[in-house]
């Protein structure tokens with residue numbers, strides 16, 4: 001059989017699979033389709049791992065440009081996570097998407113390939129492309145800073161990383177982050193509660209402001225003052241405007257569309273309010289203000305006041321919705337797993353006794369099951385649907401040559417699917433898998449919520465502390481009950497519910 005005939009046959013095989021899958025709009029259906037086929041007829045040749053390029057980027061199978069445009073027109077990007085799962089089901093562990101302008105985006109799902117791509121870019125100041133905030137920086141004469149590229153990014157990274165990632169770096173914030181968790185839980189009641197993402201967005205914002213400025217702004221209090229309200233509106237407004245811009249035809253690259261103007265206005269508001277926070281931090285003589293990231297960064301006088309404020313804004317926006325969305329998904333998952341809640345509660349009681357005693361920094365670190373539960377939540381759910389690299393060095397994956405300048409999406413969604421080969425019983429939400437290593441060997445690249453390497457998330461320790469404290473304080477007080485109605489998950493750069501998420505709690509006696 002000639003190569004061409006083989007390709008044509010495979011093409012028609014795939015077409016019929018596509019027709020069969022037309023009715024399967026749900027993510028779960030797509031994933032189960034992937035599961036049934038991925039070992040049978042993947043289009044990208046099953047791993048004979050080769051670093052020698054045999055084929056070009058355009059040879060990687062994938063949907064047509066028309067199909068992509070149709071999807072954008074139908075606002076299909078809100079279902080980007082579903083789309084990715086469906087495409088992996090159709091094309092195997094790697095596919096190519098053509099985008100207007102003759103460019104290509106490559107999607108990768110196998111952890112072995114991901115590791116290869118990530119590592120191939122590590123020596124060249126890895127880059128994930130510009131966000132809206134980079135355009136804002138250019139327009140305003142600011143450094144692109146932590147979201148930038150090259151040497152300038154590297155300088156910012158070296159400035160911030162030790163202050164957030166070094167062992168013990170977060171200890172000064174512990175008590176106040178616990179207080180934020182307590183204020184958030186104080187807003188919950190026995191029975192039905194509404195709009196979990198609103199609670200969690202405020203909790204996420206309030207917690208990161210503690211780290212940045214060493215102060216409370218009151219977004220998680222029962223009643224917010226005007227400034228706290230304006231602040232949270234600006235954080236939400238920026239996030240949704242940016243998501244809209246990312247997932248629409250990029251007219252804003254050519255002129256200031258109304259959505260772009262709105263997004264910029266929200267950034268202006270955040271910066272204006274943050275200047276007030278900074279003034280308060282500088283006035284305060286408290287221990288936490290002295291330990292705030294702002295105070296630590298100020299010791300580097302090479303940073304201008306404008307760039308310092310902009311850096312704080314960049315950290316804020318990286319923190320809030322990622323944290324809120326991951327935590328919402330974790331709470332949703334816990335509500336369906338009372339046995340996991342029970343085990344976590346037992347551990348909490350063992351360390352802290354009955355009642356609602358607050359943990360110390362040391363006691364929190366002793367709660368291994370709670371830590372495993374959060375780690376498993378990141379494996380089981382997925383907030384950002386993929387990590388991005390714009391290649392600087394050429395890389396060959398499965399025999400395909402990926403040249404510099406290509407956008408590669410390293411999909412956390414489909415890597416979850418690939419985990420099937422890596423984990424025992426991957427459908428099971430099982431924190432235990434991280435405690436006793438009886439599992440198949442877990443490939444470290446099969447669960448990368450914070451990405452990998454020199455560019456990986458700087459907030460990962462902050463998040464782990466915040467989430468552990470919030471979950472602990474909820475479980476000390478309540479059981480989380482399962483919702484009756486299903487959730488429609490959509491993707492505004494991170495995956496969350498399409499409408500306000502009601503949740504149900506039962507007070508422990």
Ligand code: HEM
Nearest residue numbers: 128318319322323326450451452455456457458459462463
């Ligand atoms: C559950 C919550 C979070 C998730 C899932 C998450 C995930 C990520 C991911 C996937 C990246 C891209 C990394 C890359 O390109 O390799 C990233 C970057 C980043 N994150 Fe997070 N993040 C979270 C929370 C936070 C928080 C709380 C902060 C701040 C305190 C933060 C600060 C940052 C910064 C500054 C970057 C840019 C790093 C760089 O480009 O050098 N993140 N995060």
